[in-house]
Amino acid sequence: MTTNPATTITDASSGAGRTGPVLDITGLTVRFQLRDSVVNAVTDLTIALSRGELLAVVGESGCGKSVLAHALLGLLPANATISGHARLTDSHAGQPVALLACGERQLARSVRGRRLGLIPQSPATALTPVRTGRRLLEETLRAHGHTRASAPAAAAQAATDVGLDPADLDRYPFELSGGMAQRLATALAVAPDPAILIADEPTAGLDRPLVDHTLDLLRRRCDSGGAVLLITHDLSAARRVADTVAVMYASRIVEHQPTEQLFTAPAHPYSVALLDALPERAFTPIPGHPPMLTNLPAGCAFAPRCPRADQRCATAPATTRAGHGTVACHHRQRAAA
Numbered sequence: 591m592t593t594n595p596a597t598t599i600t601d602a603s604s605g606a607g608r609t610g611p612v613l614d615i616t617g618l619t620v621r622f623q624l625r626d627s628v629v630n631a632v633t634d635l636t637i638a639l640s641r642g643e644l645l646a647v648v649g650e651s652g653c654g655k656s657v658l659a660h661a662l663l664g665l666l667p668a669n670a671t672i673s674g675h676a677r678l679t680d681s682h683a684g685q686p687v688a689l690l691a692c693g694e695r696q697l698a699r700s701v702r703g704r705r706l707g708l709i710p711q712s713p714a715t716a717l718t719p720v721r722t723g724r725r726l727l728e729e730t731l732r733a734h735g736h737t738r739a740s741a742p743a744a745a746a747q748a749a750t751d752v753g754l755d756p757a758d759l760d761r762y763p764f765e766l767s768g769g770m771a772q773r774l775a776t777a778l779a780v781a782p783d784p785a786i787l788i789a790d791e792p793t794a795g796l797d798r799p800l801v802d803h804t805l806d807l808l809r810r811r812c813d814s815g816g817a818v819l820l821i822t823h824d825l826s827a828a829r830r831v832a833d834t835v836a837v838m839y840a841s842r843i844v845e846h847q848p849t850e851q852l853f854t855a856p857a858h859p860y861s862v863a864l865l866d867a868l869p870e871r872a873f874t875p876i877p878g879h880p881p882m883l884t885n886l887p888a889g890c891a892f893a894p895r896c897p898r899a900d901q902r903c904a905t906a907p908a909t910t911r912a913g914h915g916t917v918a919c920h921h922r923q924r925a926a927a
């Protein structure tokens with residue numbers, strides 16, 4: 591039986607002006623029904639995001655990060671089954687929203703965009719192909735308070751803010767490079783000034799200076815009272831801007847810690863292995879492969895790759911407190927810094 595202590599990390603340093611969770615996710619589970627099998631994409635995920643907090647979610651490809659984002663935004667396809675709770679308590683318009691319980695109409699009208707924004711992974715395919723960047727951006731701005739007269743200047747400013755030349759707004763999405771489409775998607779998500787921004791690999795395809803530019807923009811949103819859930823493969827990006835880091839493995843969060851704690855004293859053997867794989871550290875790849883999400887083991891999913899695995903790992907580990915965060919491991923390993 592897995593227990594799930596709340597994972598709001600309230601004393602995690604740099605986020606300014608925090609007043610409690612703006613997003614509270616409890617026991618989120620997502621399954622995809624395929625013809626002959628079920629994909630366990632997200633399993634029993636419990637985490638909270640506070641005002642002013644930048645939470646990074648890291649983990650290998652296919653572990654469930656984007657499905658988590660899409661579940662919160664109501665963007666999953668019809669073969670998905672969702673359970674659990676996700677409560678949005680942002681500062682904008684009054685009532686908390688039970689994200690997983692409210693219908694598409696409410697999500698489309700009053701949640702997506704202004705309260706919960708998304709920078710999608712692979713924006714080149716997510717952007718409407720028949721409108722120029724300028725038209726997309728001006729329409730978004732007009733839908734969120736700008737007038738026909740004020741939108742053009744605001745669009746130019748929004749482009750500049752993400753490091754895009756305003757002249758490039760006259761291109762159609764298919765005329766943009768991957769990195770330019772990425773920046774346009776960022777500008778579109780930021781334009782409504784969402785209380786919570788989910789950024790799914792927002793630095794993919796960007797050169798280092800633009801990576802830093804985008805990360806700084808996300809950090810500034812948190813420092814001025816917003817909240818950001820950053821999904822990234824880039825551990826150095828997470829270390830640079832995140833207050834807390836959640837490590838996902840095979841559909842579960844296996845560890846959630848204040849950023850410095852995770853990087854200096856990771857508690858879960860998978861977190862240790864992920865950090866050891868970095869070129870600037872041991873540069874040792876993690877042996878083996880993640881399990882198939884259609885066929886997860888009954889016990890700890892990392893056990894087949896884990897140097898510390900023993901007979902205890904045949905049962906699923908509970909999520910327990912470790913330092914200021916949580917970890918799901920029978921060993922609760924604490925590596926040397």
Ligand SMILES: Nc1ncnc2c1ncn2[C@@H]1O[C@H](COP(=O)(O)OP(=O)(O)OP(=O)(O)O)[C@@H](O)[C@H]1O
Pocket residue numbers: 622624629631649650651652653654655656657658667669711883
């Ligand atoms: N509509 C779907 N039907 C069936 N399986 C799906 C569907 N969408 C996603 N999946 C599966 O869910 C799992 C999690 O996918 P997800 O896109 O969340 O991974 P990710 O962690 O974001 O990976 P990446 O880092 O490569 O973006 C994968 O095994 C994926 O194949």
Ligand code: NI
Pocket residue numbers: 655656657711790
């Ligand atoms: Ni993804």
